[in-house]
Amino acid sequence: MIDLLGQLFLTFFFIGLFNFGGGGAMLSLIQGQVVTAHGWISQEMFTDIVAISQSTPGPIGINCATYTGYEVMYGAGYGQLAGVFGSALATFAVVLPSFLVFFLIVKVFNRFHEGRTFADTMRALRPAVAGLIGAAALVLIFDARWTGFQPQLSLLTENFPDWKAWAIFAAAFVLGYSKKAGPITIILAAGVLGLLIY
Amino acid sequence: MESASLWKLFCVFAKMGAFTIGGGYAMLPLIEQEMTRRGWISEEDIQDIIVLAQSAPGILAVNMAIFTGHKIKGLKGSVVASVGAVLPSLLIILLIAMFFTEFKDNDIVRRIFQAVRPAAVALILVPAVRMARAGCHSWWTWAIAIAAMLAVAFLKVSPIWIILVTITVAVSVSLLNQKKKL
Numbered sequence: 001m002i003d004l005l006g007q008l009f010l011t012f013f014f015i016g017l018f019n020f021g022g023g024g025a026m027l028s029l030i031q032g033q034v035v036t037a038h039g040w041i042s043q044e045m046f047t048d049i050v051a052i053s054q055s056t057p058g059p060i061g062i063n064c065a066t067y068t069g070y071e072v073m074y075g076a077g078y079g080q081l082a083g084v085f086g087s088a089l090a091t092f093a094v095v096l097p098s099f100l101v102f103f104l105i106v107k108v109f110n111r112f113h114e115g116r117t118f119a120d121t122m123r124a125l126r127p128a129v130a131g132l133i134g135a136a137a138l139v140l141i142f143d144a145r146w147t148g149f150q151p152q153l154s155l156l157t158e159n160f161p162d163w164k165a166w167a168i169f170a171a172a173f174v175l176g177y178s179k180k181a182g183p184i185t186i187i188l189a190a191g192v193l194g195l196l197i198y
Numbered sequence: 199m200e201s202a203s204l205w206k207l208f209c210v211f212a213k214m215g216a217f218t219i220g221g222g223y224a225m226l227p228l229i230e231q232e233m234t235r236r237g238w239i240s241e242e243d244i245q246d247i248i249v250l251a252q253s254a255p256g257i258l259a260v261n262m263a264i265f266t267g268h269k270i271k272g273l274k275g276s277v278v279a280s281v282g283a284v285l286p287s288l289l290i291i292l293l294i295a296m297f298f299t300e301f302k303d304n305d306i307v308r309r310i311f312q313a314v315r316p317a318a319v320a321l322i323l324v325p326a327v328r329m330a331r332a333g334c335h336s337w338w339t340w341a342i343a344i345a346a347m348l349a350v351a352f353l354k355v356s357p358i359w360i361i362l363v364t365i366t367v368a369v370s371v372s373l374l375n376q377k378k379k380l
Contacts, residue, residue: 020358058287059222059259066291098256120372126333128364131346133326136223138351140319165316172320183227184217194313
């Protein structure tokens with residue numbers, strides 16, 4: 001059991017360290033390690049985990065690490081308590097690299113932040129990051145696939161099945177951008193609306 | 199400005215963790231609103247933190263919690279904020295894993311999330327637009343933003359390449375310009 005916990009810790013530590021580009025990228029990293037490389041859980045189980053990670057509150061990477069940590073220990077026959085411990089350990093392991101990298105960044109920041117080069121780099125990074133955030137929204141709206149060099153672009157009907165979804169989208173954007181309502185209010189209102197109209 | 203005790207910091211981040219729906223990007227508008235409303239961090243500083251958090255590996259929401267927590271209360275603040283951001287996930291997922299494995303097939307859950315998802319997408323777009331308007335002042339900054347967005351969304355380029363290429367080009371151009379002036 002200690003052996004499995006050790007492996008679980010190392011696996012999620014490296015996933016946290018090498019994850020660039022958000023929860024979606026992390027899902028495929030977790031899948032590669034936990035399903036393909038270690039065979040700790042089945043592909044079907046992982047698909048369920050992804051679906052639940054995406055439809056519960058919280059960062060998707062954390063949800064998925066938490067759930068996987070539980071299933072790996074519970075699935076190995078150590079019981080629910082070991083499962084709880086496994087999930088806490090996987091979450092801790094996936095978060096730890098962020099702390100280490102943070103202190104590295106603080107060091108670099110303190111050394112360079114008054115220089116010209118740093119200011120110039122930040123000026124270029126700001127629009128790039130704005131683009132990355134925009135892309136995160138776009139992939140939730142469009143389904144872009146490539147067959148060879150042939151692009152196929154369609155709407156993601158899972159998220160936008162009908163005009164009601166677009167109306168909610170537009171209303172949420174206007175309210176959020178104008179700061180007429182806070183994000184939590186908007187999410188709660190959308191949830192109540194969902195019960196009424198779907 | 200609202201005073202920021204460690205407990206308060208924990209509560210604010212736990213609340214955000216509980217309402218981050220649709221991935222770490224969904225936490226950006228929440229952090230922006232909570233930090234500026236309480237006067238803990240200015241709008242400009244938040245945008246710089248987003249840039250740095252996005253350039254680091256790991257989970258964006260956790261990076262944001264570490265960076266903002268540190269800015270407000272130092273090392274203790276970063277630990278408290280990230281524990282707060284992660285705890286709701288841990289509890290909710292454990293509850294589901296232990297008792298409600300059929301959660302995702304529940305009809306009420308399905309109807310709620312059907313409406314929450316488009317709202318969550320819109321809320322991710324809000325900080326993107328806000329950041330573009332604050333950070334894009336010239337044709338080349340707009341070009342970077344649009345190129346980064348299209349490359350990642352449609353050409354499936356990994357964001358790490360966008361960050362690395364941007365840093366490399368920006369540092370080189372900046373150093374060249376400084377040399378010219380000498």
